[in-house]
Amino acid sequence: MCQLLGMNCNVPTDIVFSFTGFAHRGGRTDTHRDGWGIAFFEGAGVRHFVDHEAAIHSPIAELIKRYPIKSTNVIAHIRKATQGQVALENCHPFVRELWGRYWVFAHNGDLKEFAPALTGPFRPVGNTDSELAFCYLLQELRARFPDGAPPLPALRAAVAELAQRIARHGTFNMMLSDGTALFAHCSTKLCYIVRQHPFAHAHLADEDLSVDFSTVTTPRDRVAIIVTEPLTKNEQWTDFAPGELKVFVDGAPLPAGA
Amino acid sequence: MCQLLGMNCNVPTDIVFSFTGFAHRGGRTDTHRDGWGIAFFEGAGVRHFVDHEAAIHSPIAELIKRYPIKSTNVIAHIRKATQGQVALENCHPFVRELWGRYWVFAHNGDLKEFAPALTGPFRPVGNTDSELAFCYLLQELRARFPDGAPPLPALRAAVAELAQRIARHGTFNMMLSDGTALFAHCSTKLCYIVRQHPFAHAHLADEDLSVDFSTVTTPRDRVAIIVTEPLTKNEQWTDFAPGELKVFVDGAPLPAGA
Structure with a gap:
């Protein structure tokens, strides 16, 4: 199974600590050797890094661990x-x-007999079920809201309904972001944590590395980390329910009815 | 004025030598300090690096100078x-x-009173005339060939006509690639060189660095480099004519009538 990692914050934050633990799952503490990737929003722009080397051997992953790119959505x-x-x-x-x-x-899971009609402008470049699901999702959003992005509640309802529809074909744990909100849908396995004042000490599950967040944050900072499996051993992670879509804005999940 | 660099080859080749000289123009030998970027095709996939730091100070540019990513179109x-x-x-x-x-x-130049109607699916994310021209170009290509990519001669004719139309609004030196061909349009300033057997010694104009290509190539290799200003002092670069579109495939420009 693939692994997903997302971050949503109220101020631009670097993901060096969480990515360091996560990258170890790409070939060292887990068997995910078939490439990796990460995208950082900076305002409306995106820094996008992909590599078909295992994350553990990738010079680009090494750069990201050393170069603290600050972002509100990763x-x-x-x-x-x-x-x-x-x-x-x-x-x-x-x-x-x-x-x-x-x-x-990004998507984790496997879709079976999933062959939606692509009648809009989005076509897969590669041959994964995941990219096909992404193209379909954007096509349907564009068809429902042809004049531009709708308000967040309408967008959330549409993403939730489309995610459910796609999830009928198999496992559809996924993360989606436009740089202002991060949508996370759980079929089988996803959890999250919100780190905020008073910040504590965290210790990575995958590597012997600790950080005292209180020394690198201000009392206003709030950071949500969403991941396939908990990254730390000494913090309390909250599991998603199967079939649940959560929307993270400014470092916290929106209430269910919002 | 911005600076452009393109590479088109018949076998995947690294661009470390040419990029090293080119990156020096981002803040050292020239005044281009407002960001930089590079995209490498690897098959159908793209590695895309952008940074709003000057290329001369960018850790990502440093990585690219050290990590020989091999590509046929850059x-x-x-x-x-x-x-x-x-x-x-x-x-x-x-x-x-x-x-x-x-x-x-990528585009070098400045377009005035350029406000085409965007009726298709491509919308600029930022606020440059360049991204607007790109969205317009893709919109018009999609409208002419709604069923998919046409054969190269038809595509070439369409790109040439659209580039001319855009160039009526100002300077439109540009490069465009889908990973199989590299289209380069010159309004004012663009030149190229084809390096092939027998490979010779090249010496960068912007830094005291030489390379003997015969030691790092095979007799079959062919590499076209297209750039705003010549990168080397001891090679013969060919200027584009104003208004000219050239299409590079497998490391060489196609003949004008092809």
Whole structure:
């Protein structure tokens, strides 16, 4: 199974600590050797890094661990190929533009008998079920809101309904962001934590590395980390319910009815 | 004025030597300090790096100079902001998907009174005339060839006509690639060289660095480098004519009538 990592914050924050633990799952503490990728929003712009080398051997992953890129929305993915060969065009996250915004998407799971009609402008470049699901999702959003991005509650309802529809074909744990909100849908396995004042000490599960967040944050900072499996051993992670979509804005999940 | 660099080859080749000289123009030997970017095709996939730091100070540019990414089509850009503020979403090259392929685009120049109607799916994320021209170009290509990519001669004729139309609004030196061919249009300033057997020694104009290509190539290799200003002092670069579009495939320009 692939692994997903997302971060959503109220102020631009670097993901060095969480990414360091996560990257170890790409070939060291886990068997995800079929490429990896990460996308950082900076304002409306995106920095997008993909590599078909295992994250543990990738010079680009090494750069990201050393170069603290600050972002309010990040999505990362480590791949264990189930559909589509190991190739750069099959590495998540994928990026497309809709309504004059970039959209970033990553998926963990496997979709069966999933062959939606692609009648809109979005076509897969590679041959994964994941990129196909992303193209379909954007096509349907564009069809429902042809004049531009709707208000967040309407967008949330549409993403939730489309995610449910896609999830009928298999496992559809996914993360999606346009740089202002991070949508996370859980089929089988996803959890999150919100780190905020008073910040505590965290110790990575995958590497012997600790950080005292109180020394690198201000009392206003709030950071949500969403991940396939908990990254730390000494913090309390909250599991998603199967079928649940959460929307993270400014470092926290929106209430269910919002 | 911004600077453009393109590479088109018949076998995947690294661009370390040419990029090293080119990156020096981003803040050292020239005044292009408003960001830079580079995109490498690897098969159908793209590695896309952008940074709003000057190329000379960018840790990502440093990585690229050290990590020999091999590619058959590369487009790089160093920005001197004329329209649009210094922001990540305004850094070239831009990437979009059309017909199930990624397209990479970079532009040097300034367009005046250029406000085409955007009725298709491509919308600018940033606020440069360049990204607007790219969206317009893809919109018009999609409208002419709604069923998918046409054969290269038809595509070439369409790109040439659209580039001329855009160039009526100002300077439109640009590079465009889908990973199989590299289109380069010259309004005012562009030159190229084809390096092939027997390979010779080259000496960078912007840094005291030489390379003997015969030691790092095979007799079959052929590499076209296209750039705003010659990168080397001891090689013969060929200027584009104003208004000329050249299409590079397998490391050489196609004949004018092809």
